[in-house]
Amino acid sequence: MKILITGGAGFIGSAVIRHIIETTQDDVVNLDKLTYAGNLDSLAGVVANPRYQFEREDICDGDALRRVFARHQPDAVMHLAAESHVDRSIEGPAAFVQTNIVGTYQLLEVATRYWQELPASRQAHFRFHHVSTDEVYGDLGGTDALFTEQTAYCPSSPYSATKASSDHLVRAWHRTFGLPVVVTSCSNNYGPCQFPEKLIPLMILNALEGKALPVYGKGEQIRDWLYVEDHARALYTVLTRGGNGDTYNIGGFNEKKNIEVVYTLCELLEELAPSKPGHVRYYSDLVSFVEDRPGHDLRYAIDAGKLQRELGWMPLETFYSGIRKTVTWYLQNIEWCRRIHDGSYRRERRGLGSRE
Ligand code: NAD
Numbered sequence: 001m002k003i004l005i006t007g008g009a010g011f012i013g014s015a016v017i018r019h020i021i022e023t024t025q026d027d028v029v030n031l032d033k034l035t036y037a038g039n040l041d042s043l044a045g046v047v048a049n050p051r052y053q054f055e056r057e058d059i060c061d062g063d064a065l066r067r068v069f070a071r072h073q074p075d076a077v078m079h080l081a082a083e084s085h086v087d088r089s090i091e092g093p094a095a096f097v098q099t100n101i102v103g104t105y106q107l108l109e110v111a112t113r114y115w116q117e118l119p120a121s122r123q124a125h126f127r128f129h130h131v132s133t134d135e136v137y138g139d140l141g142g143t144d145a146l147f148t149e150q151t152a153y154c155p156s157s158p159y160s161a162t163k164a165s166s167d168h169l170v171r172a173w174h175r176t177f178g179l180p181v182v183v184t185s186c187s188n189n190y191g192p193c194q195f196p197e198k199l200i201p202l203m204i205l206n207a208l209e210g211k212a213l214p215v216y217g218k219g220e221q222i223r224d225w226l227y228v229e230d231h232a233r234a235l236y237t238v239l240t241r242g243g244n245g246d247t248y249n250i251g252g253f254n255e256k257k258n259i260e261v262v263y264t265l266c267e268l269l270e271e272l273a274p275s276k277p278g279h280v281r282y283y284s285d286l287v288s289f290v291e292d293r294p295g296h297d298l299r300y301a302i303d304a305g306k307l308q309r310e311l312g313w314m315p316l317e318t319f320y321s322g323i324r325k326t327v328t329w330y331l332q333n334i335e336w337c338r339r340i341h342d343g344s345y346r347r348e349r350r351g352l353g354s355r356e
């Protein structure tokens with residue numbers, strides 16, 4: 001089948017594209033605006049594959065979306081394009097409202113018209129897969145509860161509020177217009193090719209440069225962590241085998257306090273990168289507690305049992321195997337990081353298709 005993937009130049013989208021091109025016979029069309037978070041370097045291994053095509057477009061542009069659907073005639077959509085960084089959503093929520101809510105609305109409108117005009121044989125198999133986050137459920141605080149697919153929405157940040165809005169739009173288009181959809185809500189991802197504003201790559205790269213490792217509050221916040229390749233495999237599983245209209249929670253069964261994550265990274269760096277910048281004795285000496293983020297949720301934890309029971313998915317990585325792979329990847333891909341630091345990943349776009 002041919003899958004239209006939005007946000008395929010981002011962290012998770014690029015992992016999904018690599019997974020599909022490397023392990024299936026499906027065709028992929030990557031539709032991405034290439035914001036600061038879009039990095040075609042992450043797709044270097046697949047751009048030459050004839051089953052991969054790229055369209056540089058904005059999901060908020062309905063005309064552009066109609067042209068892409070007409071040109072490529074996809075059998076499914078995986079919608080990952082979003083503004084995704086919570087701190088940025090506090091500094092400037094407008095882009096989050098625009099892309100996450102208005103962009104999802106535009107995509108739903110165009111996908112629904114397109115789906116309505118498909119021949120019946122193709123209509124029945126079409127899927128619109130909306131990729132969302134466990135942050136829509138809000139804060140579990142000091143409880144030991146888990147998010148299930150039935151947990152009521154209670155988003156705290158502009159980011160999670162816009163993702164919650166987009167989830168509601170997707171379910172409304174399913175119920176009102178009959179669009180075949182699946183929705184997935186996933187916990188924190190980590191792994192190769194994550195933009196270095198997020199906790200794990202930020203800590204690795206700051207440590208290697210001898211810079212402070214800023215930890216919000218006392219680092220007591222608890223998150224569930226999932227290796228990005230496990231997420232990519234889960235998404236493809238849900239796209240191809242998930243029930244029409246269903247929601248699936250995806251998680252790594254790995255709850256950790258942020259401070260535990262940071263100290264684990266420091267320990268791994270002591271082992272894997274023992275020669276440090278001049279003034280650094282131990283990487284952990286760089287940890288610096290900073291004022292907490294406003295509205296910071298204390299705990300997220302996910303029950304991924306439905307996906308396990310119904311579709312047989314389980315993560316292959318433990319937190320410790322995944323975090324070791326991640327640190328190793330950043331150490332071996334300093335060039336990928338350098339091109340972000342000096343901005344050249346945006347100036348020279350490697351792997352652009354003919355429609356750039
Ligand atoms: P990312 O920020 O790394 O990538 C987002 C991609 O979307 C980028 O390539 C960017 O260029 C593209 N994009 C942004 N605005 C666009 C627009 N208007 N039109 C077209 N493309 C646009 O994000 P990510 O971490 O890969 O997350 C992907 C999806 O998964 C998001 O929907 C996010 O909410 C969700 N999610 C992320 C996590 C996580 O831990 N990173 C966890 C759960 C869910």
